[in-house]
Amino acid sequence: MTEPAGTSGNPNAHVPGMPVVAVIGDGQLARMMQTEAIALGQSIRLLAGTPDSSAAQVAADVVLGDYTDLDDLREAVRGVDVMTFDHEHVPTGHLRQLISEGVNVQPGPEALVNAQDKLVMRRRLREIGAPVPPFAAIESVEDADAFFDAVDGAVCLKARRGGYDGHGVWFPATRKELAELTTKLLDAGTPLMAEQKVALVRELSAMVARRPSGQVVPWPVVESVQTNGICTEAVAPAPELSEELAERARQLAVSIAEELGVTGALAVELFEFRDGNGQPTIAVNELAMRPHNTGHWTQDGCVTSQFEQHLRAVLDYPLGSVETTSPVTVMANVLGGDADPELPMARRMADVWERFPAAKIHLYGKTWRAGRKIGHVNLAGDDLPRVRREANLAADYLVNARWADGYTV
Amino acid sequence: MTEPAGTSGNPNAHVPGMPVVAVIGDGQLARMMQTEAIALGQSIRLLAGTPDSSAAQVAADVVLGDYTDLDDLREAVRGVDVMTFDHEHVPTGHLRQLISEGVNVQPGPEALVNAQDKLVMRRRLREIGAPVPPFAAIESVEDADAFFDAVDGAVCLKARRGGYDGHGVWFPATRKELAELTTKLLDAGTPLMAEQKVALVRELSAMVARRPSGQVVPWPVVESVQTNGICTEAVAPAPELSEELAERARQLAVSIAEELGVTGALAVELFEFRDGNGQPTIAVNELAMRPHNTGHWTQDGCVTSQFEQHLRAVLDYPLGSVETTSPVTVMANVLGGDADPELPMARRMADVWERFPAAKIHLYGKTWRAGRKIGHVNLAGDDLPRVRREANLAADYLVNARWADGYTV
Incomplete structure (x- = not known):
């Protein structure tokens, strides 16, 4: 039996002939996409972690699942016109796999990786001539020390991945503090980069x-x-x-x-x-x-x-x-x-x-x-x-x- | 066992502490109320006739039922802060009953009856001194004839109830046409009124x-x-x-x-x-x-x-x-x-x-x-x-x- 398009979650949520957008993520950004989708005659398909999350409260077509699980993603995007996100944390490999299965992923993994990894992003920006403060990969205390010297101590240390709203960003005041932070974070398995603090x-x-x-x-x-x-x-x-x-x-x-x-x-x-x-x-x-x-x-x-x-x-x-x-x-x-x-x-x-x-x-x-x-x-x-x-x-x-x-x- | 407030439909659709509005009716007006409810941190409780109706497509808390059925209405309003409408067709008696059971109905039946019955409305408007074209109840061909004379033939005949978008409104060109229409409609059980056509x-x-x-x-x-x-x-x-x-x-x-x-x-x-x-x-x-x-x-x-x-x-x-x-x-x-x-x-x-x-x-x-x-x-x-x-x-x-x-x- 072939499944009709757009019927992974609740087929009643979609009027025939109108596109269905799958949104991965259940926060306020997905919630506010839903209000606009409604005006456009649509209703989003949501991949939500919990049924009472910000966006799931206001959507009729909710697939419960984990955005790091390929099968859950597959379930959420079945039959939709396009897959998009309210965060950048879906594993790039999963997105590549879904694309190979014919899913329309926007933005695509080649773009998204630049919003996932702060070092990748800065290297890419430098490549295209976009202005970024001086930066370096920090893979050892020696890297950190060298960068400290290069920027006269004006160091901002950042976790390459997963930071938001001030999380994953540190401003060590001294060389010693930088060294200790670097050791602690690298030991904990946090990939790091550093950037010059700007005035x-x-x-x-x-x-x-x-x-x-x-x-x-x-x-x-x-x-x-x-x-x-x-x-x-x-x-x-x-x-x-x-x-x-x-x-x-x-x-x-x-x-x-x-x-x-x-x-x-x-x-x-x-x-x-x-x-x-x-x-x-x-x-x-x-x-x-x-x-x-x-x-x-x-x-x-x-x-x-x-x-x-x-x-x-x-x-x-x-x-x-x-x-x-x-x-x-x-x-x-x-x-x-x-x-x-x-x-x-x-x-x-x-x-x-x-x-x-x-x-x-x-x-x-x-x-x-x-x-x-x-x-x-x-x-x-x-x-x-x-x-x-x-x-x-x-x-x-x-x-x-x-x-x-x-x-x- | 006492039921928690606001849990008739889908309790996950509502964040604790925020009001829940029940909307009776599943058309575009309810749909557009939902978009605004979302911005206010809410999500409407909907009484919908069908799961794929305009408003049900975009709401997470949908009670399926019939707005002329008192039990369905009861189910839809259980635990909500206020009950409102996207149309005026809920029977007034049901609303009075719900009020006696403690439901907050806005607008209330005493107001709504004026939007349900065109003759009641005009009598009330005349009473409060609001300008309305000359009108009359039409309960017989004699009533129609008399009104035809009173307004020099400029007659607009209206069904007292249920009309919308041009339905339930007639412009008979002659006395004979008016008489025939009146007979036909009264025979079919349609309560009527007439109003003078304005220039x-x-x-x-x-x-x-x-x-x-x-x-x-x-x-x-x-x-x-x-x-x-x-x-x-x-x-x-x-x-x-x-x-x-x-x-x-x-x-x-x-x-x-x-x-x-x-x-x-x-x-x-x-x-x-x-x-x-x-x-x-x-x-x-x-x-x-x-x-x-x-x-x-x-x-x-x-x-x-x-x-x-x-x-x-x-x-x-x-x-x-x-x-x-x-x-x-x-x-x-x-x-x-x-x-x-x-x-x-x-x-x-x-x-x-x-x-x-x-x-x-x-x-x-x-x-x-x-x-x-x-x-x-x-x-x-x-x-x-x-x-x-x-x-x-x-x-x-x-x-x-x-x-x-x-x-x-």
């Missing part, structure tokens, strides 16, 4: 979406504010960024997408710093080949959100307009605080809306855990300082259930 | 949302273009509408919501016509107590969409800003044409986006049927004639797979 002005993010057939569309460049290695705020467009530097950042992201063969959304996280002549310049920090925290503002500040654009891109549909709908849009993350306040989240939302009727709250269906990304607030307007202040007040209130500025009703 | 300038729609605790927020008034009794286009805000008349329309909608105790979204469909002095004026045509076709533009042209606002309103959350995000937004419906073109819908979407990158396509997960509402296109911009033309070209292309203006690539 950071701020962080920027240049996002693009690219179709398999070639079209690339860059969004406006945003400023990304990091707190303890986690993105906590994005301001679109990046304030006081010269048009020349913005254009350079966009072109850099476009050329990385093209040279690396990225499809779907690509976030190029950038350092802005001063060059030897004191002029502002940029270098690549990290790449993410999927919708990204620094692109959440597009949901409420741009004609086409990153989640819709990602789906369109991996399906090889023409990309949408990235015109902004407001002079400024600020995204502020809602991260679980030290404790979960007694006031229920629903009441906190109500309090935020009472004070800021234009605040767009996006929650991920996650329960509290210290430091966990549980949502974000988008706010659009024309008065930058005010929009920033209000977006951050709103996000902070959702975390702490009290107004950081002492406001009382 | 229509155009149709408008004034929408508001209202919370149980009283807050009411009106959206900008839109022009609604009807073709064969079906809304095919909405233009927001209504072009060349005087601020005085717009304000009167908004105030009328607000006072209807208040007087009738409507909660959630309320659409007041209006006739604009000339009064005895040749001055433009308005009268109420129909009421809908739920998100409405004339409010779809809010998804891409307003800070708060009608679907988000409806959920917030029935949950008694503070309502969101209804600022427009663009000078003009046009919604054009995609209605199944006489035949379904060979070109698959996915390719039609691609062609539309190729030509109009800013077109926002919303599809409902429905297959083709002549005249069926299968989606809509929203387009925002600042040049009204151009936006209207392009939105309609895009919607028309999705229906017919050819450009009405002869455009070729």
Whole structure:
């Protein structure tokens, strides 16, 4: 008996004739892809680890399984039009195998490997002429020592794989500390690289979406504010960024997408710093080949959100307009605080809306855990300082259930 | 054993501590409520007739059942915070029973009855001083005859219940035709009323949302273009509408919501016509107590969409800003044409986006049927004639797979 197309999970979730996108990963990025899929007349097929995960809560076609298990992946992609991801951790070998079995994988493993391994990525970027801070593979304490000398002690040590949100990144203050860290991590089996710390002005993010057939569309460049290695705020467009530097950042992201063969959304996280002549310049920090925290503002500040654009891109549909709908849009993350306040989240939302009727709250269906990304607030307007202040007040209130500025009703 | 709250359908679909909204009805309005529920950290509980219906395709918590069956309704609302609707056809008696069992029903049966029965609605509107065209109950051919005389033959005959999209509305040209229609319909058991045809300038729609605790927020008034009794286009805000008349329309909608105790979204469909002095004026045509076709533009042209606002309103959350995000937004419906073109819908979407990158396509997960509402296109911009033309070209292309203006690539 031949199985009809697209019927691995729940065939009722898909209208005949419309494409089915399999999303590997069950976090908030998959969840927000589902909202956009719905508008496009679709519903995603989800490979989820648990039935109550952020994305599984809101999808009718869920395959439960493990993204490191080839058979689970096979089950999740049976009959779909395209397979995509909400993270970069699916083993490359599995993806190659699936491609050999005829699966349409976007972005493909040759691109993804650059988002999986920080050393591979930097070597590739250097190869294509993209600016990156000086870096080296660290396979011994001798490597670490040599790099320490080469960059005058300004060392950032990174795990090559698996880091995120400040995890897997260390800033050793001394040669001794670097040596000890290196020994400990290598002994634990963590492949390492090191990179020169730049004299950071701020962080920027240049996002693009690219179709398999070639079209690339860059969004406006945003400023990304990091707190303890986690993105906590994005301001679109990046304030006081010269048009020349913005254009350079966009072109850099476009050329990385093209040279690396990225499809779907690509976030190029950038350092802005001063060059030897004191002029502002940029270098690549990290790449993410999927919708990204620094692109959440597009949901409420741009004609086409990153989640819709990602789906369109991996399906090889023409990309949408990235015109902004407001002079400024600020995204502020809602991260679980030290404790979960007694006031229920629903009441906190109500309090935020009472004070800021234009605040767009996006929650991920996650329960509290210290430091966990549980949502974000988008706010659009024309008065930058005010929009920033209000977006951050709103996000902070959702975390702490009290107004950081002492406001009382 | 006590059952935990919110676990009638799929408990995994809901994060602990967040409210659960039960939506009765499985069409596109429920589908679009789900997209907004997702952003708010929720997921709707759906009472659906079939597992592949428009809304059931995209919801993880679906109770299959019949909205006229009290036990099915009970099953659907078990443990939820509030029960709401994507149509007005749930029997009022059932709603009263559920309320007596402690269910929070929004809007309640006392309000809903006015959207269920056109005669009850008109009597109530007259009572509260809202402008309505002259009308009468039609229980016999004598009633029809008398009304025909009273309005000089300008008769619109309507089924009191169950009409939509031009169904249940007749325009008899002669006294004889009216008598024959009346006899036939009354014999078939269709309760009737008649209303004077107005010398229509155009149709408008004034929408508001209202919370149980009283807050009411009106959206900008839109022009609604009807073709064969079906809304095919909405233009927001209504072009060349005087601020005085717009304000009167908004105030009328607000006072209807208040007087009738409507909660959630309320659409007041209006006739604009000339009064005895040749001055433009308005009268109420129909009421809908739920998100409405004339409010779809809010998804891409307003800070708060009608679907988000409806959920917030029935949950008694503070309502969101209804600022427009663009000078003009046009919604054009995609209605199944006489035949379904060979070109698959996915390719039609691609062609539309190729030509109009800013077109926002919303599809409902429905297959083709002549005249069926299968989606809509929203387009925002600042040049009204151009936006209207392009939105309609895009919607028309999705229906017919050819450009009405002869455009070729």
